[in-house]
Amino acid sequence: MTTAVAAGPAVRADIQISGRYLRDGTSVHLVRDPADGKTFEIGVKEHFVLVRLDGVTSREEIVAAYGRQFGRSLGPAAWQQLLGLLAARGLIKGCPVPAADPPPAAARRKLLGGSLRLVSDATATTASLHRLFGFTFRGWFLVPALAAILLMLAGVVWHGPALVADTARVLDNPFALMAVATALWVTMGLHELGHGVVAHHFGGTVGEIGIRWQLPMVVMYCRIDDYLFLRTRRQQVTTASAGILVNLLLLLPVLPAWLLLPEREPARALLGGFMVLGLAQAALFLLPLPPMDGYKMLAHSLGMLRYASGSRRFVGRALAALAGRGPGLAGYHRAARIAYSGYALGSAALVVSIVTIVALVAERVATAHFGPVAGAISAGLAVLIGMFFVVPRTSFTGTRKPADGRRGEVQK
Structure with missing residues (x-):
């Protein structure tokens, strides 16, 4: 029976440990210290020991379980080496935490490239958005929304030639193209916020929201500090797909509005171009190539x-x-x-x-x-x-x- 005297050391409660990943044919786990944001990899055997350092399980129990799992003994030297490494990183409760690295100098913003933080507290901003749009995670909203998206896609296929013709008119008109491109740029920003809100829903932490530019490209970004530490693969895939879902939801009212307008109405061409190019944008995000969302989902x-x-x-x-x-x-x-x-x-x-x-x-x-x-x-x-x-x-x-x-x- 484990006693307080026999109990082993404990890992700090705030340390984040990921599930298993495959990297170059080797199974690894990620360990993150939220205090300094540093992340490092450990093997399966180190992870087996680490998750059992709870301050209750004794060293003898951990060593016995290790032997049963891996068919070899965890000797005193290996035990001390592992504990020494964890203690040196400040991961063991009661051990001094290493001094954090000095904050990096602010990145110089150049004309051709740089970034700019838009909100001072990205976590609070995301929490507010989650409270506002929390209903979208309910089944009564998601099921009809997905059905509406499928119906919209079917309508686009049915009216494809007319929509393509309107898109061609937009592409031939620089002012119309600029208007549609601006609207698509706004949807890209909402796309990024969608990632952050869904990650927050699953317990993730949004560290920064801002704008990054590498001229001529200017995009919004949403940095999720612990995305790889979400509890399940389903949560990670859902978070990665959230931006595409936001893009498609924003397109839902466009097709009905396009159908209601007369054929010669200038706004109809704008809506048609926005619909086709918006779907093309969503399809681009679905590509299984980095850094697209389809790649992350895969x-x-x-x-x-x-x-x-x-x-x-x-x-x-x-x-x-x-x-x-x-x-x-x-x-x-x-x-x-x-x-x-x-x-x-x-x-x-x-x-x-x-x-x-x-x-x-x-x-x-x-x-x-x-x-x-x-x-x-x-x-x-x-x-x-x-x-x-x-x-x-x-x-x-x-x-x-x-x-x-x-x-x-x-x-x-």
Whole structure:
């Protein structure tokens, strides 16, 4: 029987420990100290011990359970080494917490790139939004809303030719295009807030809401500090999909309004263009490529950590093994090999398809307006731009920053 004297040490109550992830064929868990925001990885065996350091379970009980689970003893030296590491990080209750790193110098805001925080307390802002829109999490709202979205998509397909014609008129009118683009930009901001509100609903913490720009792109962002520590994969996938759902909900009143307006009404073309381009925007977010929401939904549903960069390293090691170099794929179990090779092949095919379609469209448009030479140049530029976004993100060694996401956000 465990007694107060025999009880082992305890991990601080505020320490966050994630579920299991797969990274490069290895199962890992994440540990986060909210005091300084630092996150590090531990293996399955370290996690087994860590979650049992509750201040009640004795060392003998933990060692016995460890032996039953892994078929080997946790010796005194390994025990002391693990406790020493945890204590040095300030994770053990009663141990001094290491001094936090000095806050980084404020990032210089340049004309071409930078960021700006919009609210002083992102957590309070998100909590207020959650109170205001908390009804959207109820079944009586979600079920009819999803049915309405399906009906809207069916209506768009039915009226597709007329909507496409209105969209073409918008694209030919710079002022109309600017108006629709501005409305779409606003929906992108609401998209980001949707991520934050849903994360808050599941117990996540929104650390910052602001605007980031890398001219000519200016976007809103919502940084969720502990997104990867949400309790279940379902909560993570739901949080990742929240922005797309917000985009579709915002489009619901557009189709009825478009149908009610006369065909020659200028506002009808604006609504038609907004509908088609808004759906295109939602479809773009669904792409299973980083940093899109579809990629995050796929990665979290499979429990993968840095899925895209891990797939590239997997391919790199496979190619190196064919050439007789490197350790090969010995560290990858069968499920990991299927997951990584499947994503590598699928994402490559998707990228090639997208670049090809964009190049063909650019060539046709430019040829129609300026001739075949301009068409060829436009197609070449489209391919080069596609390579610019893909090739710099490719890394077989892991030495470059992966494209899977920025720290602290919805892997975004």
